Amino acid sequence: MTQIAEARKFYARLLAAHAGSADPRLEAVFTEVPREAFLGPGPWTVIAGNATLETPSADPVHIYQNVLVALDAAKGINNGEPVLHAMWxxxxxxxxxxxxxxxGAGTGYYTALLARLVSPGTVTAFELEADLAARAAQNLEPYGNVTVIHGDAVTGGLPPSDIIYVNAGVVAPPADWLKALKPGGRLVFPWRPAERVGLAVMVIRAEKGFTCDPFMRSWFIPCVGASLAGPMAKIPDRDKAARSRSIWLTADKAPDRTAIAIIGDVWFSSKDIRSRPAG
Structure with a gap:
């Protein structure tokens, strides 16, 4: 086994262990999909806290670690933290x-992983930055089940989806994203209702509405068009945000006393719609 293949295999084992997933295919796809194919030519700029470091060479072995690799340093866009994405x-x-x-597909690395996992299903990848979208389209050419769209996922409308995987922080998910979920569909997104509040949230379209599970801390760059709350919004602090258990469209149900956050066309509730009444 070559050094790079060995490094990629161990990297995949580490990510799968952190994810704690029962699906052995998760480790397999991290082993099979070459991260360097989505980063451009090395050496690469790695982000460490508030510092940036350049890898010693263009040897891909340097990027098979849990490191952020810059894609557009001026705009704060990076390739994402592998451990976080493995968990998500x-x-x-x-x-x-x-x-x-x-x-927010960037240059397509995590898109490729998703494409392998749902094949023969499909992945529709939205990227607002023209340069990144062009790079993603080129990088993802070998993946015949991926369509890359250079466009705005907030206003452009999403196709019916079993999974909506969001890599840009939103003050609340647009109502159209919730409507695009198929029954049993999952929406994973970074929730940033306030500057100091950053949570990863899983929403599932259930029979009686949308469940909401804030499952870990998370920080992403803002999603253009969905990162600012209106003046009438009810904004939670981090503790209240973490107690969200369901999410509703205001058009379907008016906010009640369980409302933790009310933002635009959606509101978050402390009530768990999966719980059964006593008796």
Missing amino acids: IGKAAPKPGEAVTHV
Whole structure:
């Protein structure tokens, strides 16, 4: 086994262990999909706290660690933290034949992983930055089940999806994203209702509405068009945000006393719609 293949295999084992997923395919896809193919030519700029470091050479072995690799340093855009994405993808549990929408695809690395996991299903990848979208389209050419769209996922409308995987922080998910979820569909997104509040949230379209599970801390760059709350919004602090258990469209149900946050066309509730009444 070559050094790079050995490094990639161990990297995949580490990510799968952190994810705690029961799906052995998660480790397999991190082993099979070459991260360097989505980063451009090395050496690469690695982000460490508030510092940036250049890898010693263009040897891909340097990027098979849990490091952020800059894609557009001036705009604060990076390739994402592999451990975080392994945990998110593991939680979303993609299945063969499902339809995924990836919002904020960057240059396509995590899109490729999703594409492998849902094949022969499909992935629709949205990327707002023209340069990144062009790079993603080129990088993802070998993946015949991916369509890359250079466009705005907030206003452009999403296709019906089993999974919507969002890689840009939103003050609240647009109502159209919730409507695009198929029954049993999962929406994973970074929730940033306030500057100091950053949570990863899993929403599932259930029979009686949308469940909401804030499952870990998370920080992403803002999603253009969905990162600012209006003056009438009810904004939670971090503790209240973490107690969200369901999310509602205001058009379907008016906010009640359980409302933790009311933002635009959606509101978050402390009530768990999966709980059964006593008696």
